[in-house]
Amino acid sequence: MALQFDIAYAKLGHRHGIGVFNVPTDAVTSGFCDKTVSNITLSFYGGTFDLTLSFQMVDGGRFFHLSSVDLHYVEVPGIFPQTETPNAKRSASNVTLDMFRASSGKSYRCSEDRDFVLTTSVTLHTRLVHVQAFGVNKGQFSTAQDCGMRSSNNELVAVVTGGSLGGVIIIAIVTYFVCTRGRRTTRDGYTAIN
Template sequence: MTRTCPFVVGIACFAILGCVTVVQSQVTLEVTEGNSTCIKAELSASFSITYDTANGTRTVTVPLPGSAVVGVASSCGGDGRSPWLVALFGDGHALGLSFSSNDSLYSVANLTLQYNLSDVSTFPEANSTDVVTVETTSVGMVARVNTTYRCISASSVIVGGATVTFSNVTMEAYMTGDDLSPNESVCTADQIFTTAPPPPPSTTTAAPAPVPTPPGTPNQGSYSVSNSNGTVCLLARMALQLNISHFSASQNKTIQEVVNLLPNQTTSSGSCDPTSATLVLTQGSATNLSFLFTLNTTSNRYHLTGLSVVAAWSDMTAPFITSNSSLDYLRGSLGRSYMCISEQTLAVDHNFSLNTFQLQVQPFDITRGQFTQADECQLDQDNMLIPIVVGAALAGLVLIVLIAYLIGRKKSHAGYQTI
């Protein structure tokens, strides 16, 4: 969601909560309440932002500097308010992270980035002097309660016309002590899946590990996203199946698990911008799936650019988190929906892929809350082509037999003469 209003932190008059230090390329940010620390983050971040100029568009990369400070909007939460960590930097720029939790997990529920286009040193020749705020609920940082989230690997989050890249992250919210917990929830990108060595020989025969039952074809669900005035801006009908490779606690090895998304237990949310649209599907506290569509205003074509998943299934040793923001799936034309009834596999990385069935999506230019005419996928076109080719071949064969019969009959008549 994009807004051109000032971010609630109050750039002109911020207060310092806690302290800020720099360790090499990392910034350490702490949110305190009284003498207690509730949020602590040690991280590196950079922001790739595209903006308009008189000669087109320009993209700049802005690092989170060591001079970043914790702003007055930062809070430990309570009374119905979410915990917030807000880092202020440069001439009117801010990064905000809000958190949510359940009995077993906490996560970054919302990422907000504010940038000030009137900062000519950062945004030279910008057409606008607005303070722009973009936000997303698709962040992918999840950890178990009372553990530290750790992700040394670089990970990117697309938010509006910007991309936020994190690295070297150690962070904890809802802290019970003044320092990060020694227990860690490690992101998927940092995990090295290995198979444990076999146990020593035993005189008793162990029961074989149960073989997972294939889940079958998933049921189709209907999902939608509305903008701030209640108008539907994204529609989706699809049946989804997740393929995840993770380390199994019960089997003590890496396994591939196939799980269907259950529409009757899944809620949808998201946001829409003129050139991007996000659909977030949440099944309880165990599965979160996010789709990012982008529109090319030159070609008037859209496609699925980003796909991310957060899964905290019972047999996982740690929450599974992965994303890919450089995809090229589900390509459609502006003003039309995209349809693919056939099963197709969307590969995200070597540990995660998504199977789709009976899919129809339209992320832009919705008319009266309904799908418009569809662009069909190549798989459906090929499936339609096969019976046409077979039918044509059979028709040709029948025609050949008929012609041969008529020729043979004519020759047979010619062999007899009337006396």
């Protein structure tokens, strides 16, 4: 997957800035996996940045999902220009996530660009995600469960709802014209008294 972070920070002169960085492909990885919890730590930029993604089995082992993101970083001036606190150690985490959900025995795949707000100052952008936290056999992903499955169902509901609403509006307009025309016809049959 491709990961990018946007982090709000304080700049000199009481201004605000956004530090933007990508997780590089040459990040050093470590982690562990057991039956219900799995995590991977990516260390990059000379060890000044560490990102831990923790996955968990849920619903009695029927699904897995990304449950927490923990980021430790240094406010290096190259990423955080004019920072008030150069080289200060920072951290951001969210332990209440429900991202990248897939059925047990499957992998999660999403080709769409997605944005996730992790904290008030940290946003995670993802692209081309394909993960499987449990049950990987011979280094190969299991059948993928695409993120578009949920959105296509939502789109179908939106189309059906929109079509139904359109039909109701057309019926209301036709009824209005029929009733209005009927009143005119009745009035036309009378003679005005002067």
